[in-house]
Amino acid sequence: MRNVTQQNISDVVIAALSSDIPARNREILESLIRHIHAFCIEAKITHAELIEACQFLVRAGHISDDARNEFILLSDILGVEVLVDMLDHAVTDGESESTVLGPFYRDNPPVLPKGASIVQKSFEGSETVRVRGTVRDTAGRPVEGVTVDVWEDAPNGLYEQQDPNQPDYNLRGRFLTDEKGEYEFVGIRPVPYPIPYDGAAGELLNYMGHHPWRPGHIHFMLKKDGYQGLVSQIYDADTEYLDNDAVFAVKESLIGKMGTAGAGADTDLVMEFDFKLKPATGTMSVAAE
Ligand code: BEZ
Ligand code: FE
Numbered sequence: 001m002r003n004v005t006q007q008n009i010s011d012v013v014i015a016a017l018s019s020d021i022p023a024r025n026r027e028i029l030e031s032l033i034r035h036i037h038a039f040c041i042e043a044k045i046t047h048a049e050l051i052e053a054c055q056f057l058v059r060a061g062h063i064s065d066d067a068r069n070e071f072i073l074l075s076d077i078l079g080v081e082v083l084v085d086m087l088d089h090a091v092t093d094g095e096s097e098s099t100v101l102g103p104f105y106r107d108n109p110p111v112l113p114k115g116a117s118i119v120q121k122s123f124e125g126s127e128t129v130r131v132r133g134t135v136r137d138t139a140g141r142p143v144e145g146v147t148v149d150v151w152e153d154a155p156n157g158l159y160e161q162q163d164p165n166q167p168d169y170n171l172r173g174r175f176l177t178d179e180k181g182e183y184e185f186v187g188i189r190p191v192p193y194p195i196p197y198d199g200a201a202g203e204l205l206n207y208m209g210h211h212p213w214r215p216g217h218i219h220f221m222l223k224k225d226g227y228q229g230l231v232s233q234i235y236d237a238d239t240e241y242l243d244n245d246a247v248f249a250v251k252e253s254l255i256g257k258m259g260t261a262g263a264g265a266d267t268d269l270v271m272e273f274d275f276k277l278k279p280a281t282g283t284m285s286v287a288a289e
Contacts, residue, residue: 010034014033017030059203060074068103070199072102073200074200076100076246077205077246082099082100082249085231096254096275096276097251099250100231102247106151109151109169111173112173112174112185114176114185115186116175116185118152118170118173118185120166120167121154121167126154127269128188129188129189130269130270131150131270131271132185132272132273133275135222136274138279144178145177146181146227147174147175147223148175148220148221149173149174149219149220149221150173150174150187150220151172151218152190152217152219153171154166154171154188155191157193189216189258189269190236192240194211194214195214195247210246214245215240216236217234217235218233219232219233224277227279228278230277232275234271235255236258237256
C-alpha cells in the first residue's frame, strides 16, 4: 500500500499482520492498533510529544531491574493493573474481592506458626495488631491448609527490601489455616506510604498533577490447590487516602476495622478479617460433604 492516509492507516497496519500468528495475538494487536491510532488522532499527538514519550519509556527501562519494575508502577498510576485484575477476577459467587499485587511481593517468606509475629524489628510508637479470621469456601465451609502470605510496610513507610535498616523479610510471613479454616498473626498497624516517585512513575504523577500516596494496608496472598488463588489487600478503616489512593486499588469490601485489643491482650489492636475462596475452574464441588 503506497497511499497511506489518516483514514486507512489502521486497516493498512492490520493488513500487515501475518495470517500465521495466533488468534490471540491478532485480537490484541488489532485492538491495540485501532485504539492507539484513534488516540493519536483524538489527542492530536505531535512528533515532539511522540519522541518525548519514547524517551520517557527509555528512562522507565533504565531505572527498572530485577527488584524494581517501573512499568508496573506506570500501569498502577494509570489504573491499568486494577482494571486488568477486575477483568481477570470478576466476582461471580460471593468470593472475596482481589486487588493489585503491587511490586513488593517476595516469595518464600518465613513460614510461621498460627499466631506468630511477623515483626522482626520494632519501631518507636508503632501499634501492634493481632490479625485473625477464617477462610471459607463460597458455600461457607472452612478451608483447612490454605497458605496465607502476608506483607506490609514498616512505620517509616518502607517495605523491607526498600530499607537497608530492616532485617531481611521483616514484616512478612507465611501461615497455614488450621482445621477450622483459621489464620492468625501479629503485625503492626500499616501506615500510608508514597509509591516510588523518584523515577518515571514520579514524572507521570507530576504530569497528572497527582500524589503518590497509598492508604495503610496489609497484603494477603491465599493459595490452595483446588481453589482460585486470591491476591488482595486489607485497608485500615481509619487510614488516610482510602478515597484517593494513588493506584485506585481500594474496595469497600476490603476495609477492615482495627479495634483496641483491650485489657490483658498482648497487642494494642485486633482486626478480624474473613476470606472466601472460590473453587478453581473445573473443580467439582462435592455435594455430600
Ligand atoms: C503496593 O500496594 O505495595 C503497591 C501497589 C501498587 C503500586 C505500588 C505499591
Ligand atoms: Fe503495599
